[in-house]
Amino acid sequence: MLTVGQKAPDFTLCDQFGNQVSLSDFLGKKVVVYFYPKDNTPGCTRQACAFAGAYEAFKQKDVVVIGISKDSTASHVKFAEKYNLPFILLSDPEKAAIEPYGAWTEKKLYGKLGFGVVRCTFLIDEQGIVTHVMPKAKPDTNAAEILALL
Numbered sequence: 001m002l003t004v005g006q007k008a009p010d011f012t013l014c015d016q017f018g019n020q021v022s023l024s025d026f027l028g029k030k031v032v033v034y035f036y037p038k039d040n041t042p043g044c045t046r047q048a049c050a051f052a053g054a055y056e057a058f059k060q061k062d063v064v065v066i067g068i069s070k071d072s073t074a075s076h077v078k079f080a081e082k083y084n085l086p087f088i089l090l091s092d093p094e095k096a097a098i099e100p101y102g103a104w105t106e107k108k109l110y111g112k113l114g115f116g117v118v119r120c121t122f123l124i125d126e127q128g129i130v131t132h133v134m135p136k137a138k139p140d141t142n143a144a145e146i147l148a149l150l
Helices: 042-053 055-060 073-083 144-148
Strands: 012-013 020-022 029-036 063-069 088-091 104-109 112-117 119-124 130-134
Touching: 012 073, 020 104, 042 055, 042 063, 042 073, 042 144, 055 063, 088 119, 119 144, 130 144
Parallel strands: 029 063, 063 088
Antiparallel strands: 012 020, 012 088, 029 119, 104 112, 119 130
16 A cells, blocks of 8 residues: 555546546645545445435535546445535556555455455655555544544
C-alpha cells in the first residue's frame, strides 16, 4: 500500500458517464481517492452516502472526491443515481489503479481466502503527493475523518 510522502501513481479510468478521468487532471487541487469493494453493498453504500453528505464541505475546500471500485460504469451509474452521489466514481475492472495503490489484497471471507479490494482512502496534495493514508477506512466515519484532516 502507498505510504505518506510517496507520489500518487497517475491513472486514467472511465467515470460513471463513460468519460476518461486521470488523477493528473486535478494537479493543483487536493484529491480524496477512496477504494471500495462493490457498489450497492451495505458498507460501500454507507461510505458513499457519507461522502455525498459531506460533499458541499469538500467543494468549499476545493477538494475533489473520487471513489474507485472494480464495478462497471453501468453499475456506477445506477449506484450514483440511486443514492444521489455527486462525486466521481471510476470503474477499474483491470485494477489499473487498485493494484498500484495497494488496494488489492488477500482477504478472508467466510473462512475462505481470496483476493479483493480493501476499503482504503488516500488524501493527495496539490502536487500529487500522498499526505494521509487510511488503510482500513470505516464506512460511517471515513468522510468526516478526511474533512477533519483538511
